[in-house]
Amino acid sequence: MLYTMQNKLFAAIRTSGSGELALIEQLRRRLARQSTAGLPLGIGDDCALLRLRRGEEIAITTDLSIDGRHFRLAWHLPESIGHRALARGLSDLAAMGARPVAAFLSLGLPKALTRAGRRQPSWFERFFDGFLALAHANRTPLAGGDLSESPIAMADIVLAGAVPRGRALLRSGARPGDRIFVSGALGGSAAGLSRLRRLADAAKTSTALPKNSEALAPHLYPLPRIAQGLWLQRRGIATAAIDLSDGLSTDLAHVCHESRVAAEVDPESIPIHGAASLAQALHGGEDYELLFTAPAPARIPSSIAGVPITCIGRITRRRAGKPVITLLTQEGREPITPRGWQHFA
């Protein structure tokens, strides 16, 4: 069947009469209870309508997650996959200092993942357990999306946020002399993934994997730093910001590139997660902490909204032929090469 039919998330169900997907009806009831401030029209029409406050502009980000590349059905619990899909988008809003307004989700799923067991909820339901718990915690209504059967599982998340005009935190404002800060601890997600990989190799089935643990939590359930991003945006202190989705070495390089500067990092000062190595903190990715820069005289608190803030280095002038990021070790200066993964490389 090649015709594209009414496949907006859940809308199809309305006209289909009885007998169709009780699980989606259940999900629609769950969505009916969500906060809809700023959302005059949600699921059920050709588009959702979003309303901003006076003087705001819209921030939009999209992130695609595909089985085998961004998660693995055999390794990750459905709740974690739902949580992580939304966390990726929310973290981008945090990095701009934007408040979440609405999320949109396009899901492609093999049919089997929508089937509930006799006493067990379906993968689909559990995915939304994880997704909606994080959405609720961040007052982010799911305003629409699309649903299609697919040979592989994939989720494309879209976040719309709002930020006062001209006040968004950008990657491009870092200046020589600025200090570099990160929130929270780094490397925990990479350490958790490494542990998950070992557990998955040892376990015969994914159901044998632990549902959660302190060591796995930073990887399975990372917390986007919305409150911290909003705090920075409202104070107007940060000159640049980015979320640490790809790893410190890669994301700091993005800031340096967009700001046309270089950076020096003191490895001793990096807040490394208890279970992680320095390499994981530098290159691991998916911590979803914030990295930001601020002028040296600015007073930055030791924590923002309950999350520790640590100075890890400073911005310097860019010099032709010199490394963009330098690690200041006891042995001297050591260039860091971003270990960012290139698609199709």
Add this chain to the structure above:
Amino acid sequence: MLYTMQNKLFAAIRTSGSGELALIEQLRRRLARQSTAGLPLGIGDDCALLRLRRGEEIAITTDLSIDGRHFRLAWHLPESIGHRALARGLSDLAAMGARPVAAFLSLGLPKALTRAGRRQPSWFERFFDGFLALAHANRTPLAGGDLSESPIAMADIVLAGAVPRGRALLRSGARPGDRIFVSGALGGSAAGLSRLRRLADAAKTSTALPKNSEALAPHLYPLPRIAQGLWLQRRGIATAAIDLSDGLSTDLAHVCHESRVAAEVDPESIPIHGAASLAQALHGGEDYELLFTAPAPARIPSSIAGVPITCIGRITRRRAGKPVITLLTQEGREPITPRGWQHFA
């Protein structure tokens, strides 16, 4: 490799130094030339920033297209797949009477589709030839997205549009006595698909398929009715509107459901595409024409922005136990059952 890395569309390329994907660099140069009114920040940061005019609200829609379900690599030229992906989103904006502000595209592609031949552009480049031609014609900048390698080809399109507050065309405003109108001709896409299927079955390779033809054009290159949607929104004449993506029988049922009304359609008055049957006009889908309702006294022109407008029936009261849509044939009244395709049905 399971880490999610910097994979925002094209942003990864900036920090990767030399030797990487000349085709994406070329695409970035193409994008640099696009109109960016209303788009203070495009590709290159964590989010894009969109700015509306005073008194506007935002319309957002997402549409997922997957190989084998919404298109077929073996049947559809890459230019058509790019065009159709964008057309689906633009058509949703047209149905709301919104003006396009920006598009976002998440692409998952097998690696082979990004490779250029010796004298031939890659599938990837040709996809964007189709995508950007339609984007340019509708003054819609590509403001961001995501790119990932994927075992199957898929494209999730997001459109953001703007509409004066409270003026969007909704599905829910049709009232008994309103007349029902459609733009253009119906069934051409289904007829084109049917023809394409026969050609594909006969041809050994997709390169042997015709690049275009009058009969295939409504299917391969449908034109979203942005100008007509804007006209209706500005005049404030339409009581309800929807785009014909799923077929007249299904989409009119959506309007009836959201408006809590029923409808009578005169099959003699349906503007059937020259190559199509009545069944294709009723149930075919993917015509991307507009269906709208207007009070009986309203004067509706015979064409809007160059596209014919035809009255095909009227809205009636909904009665329990009676069909929602009735066809008024010479033999009498015949109920129409929406033949909409249900995912996972």
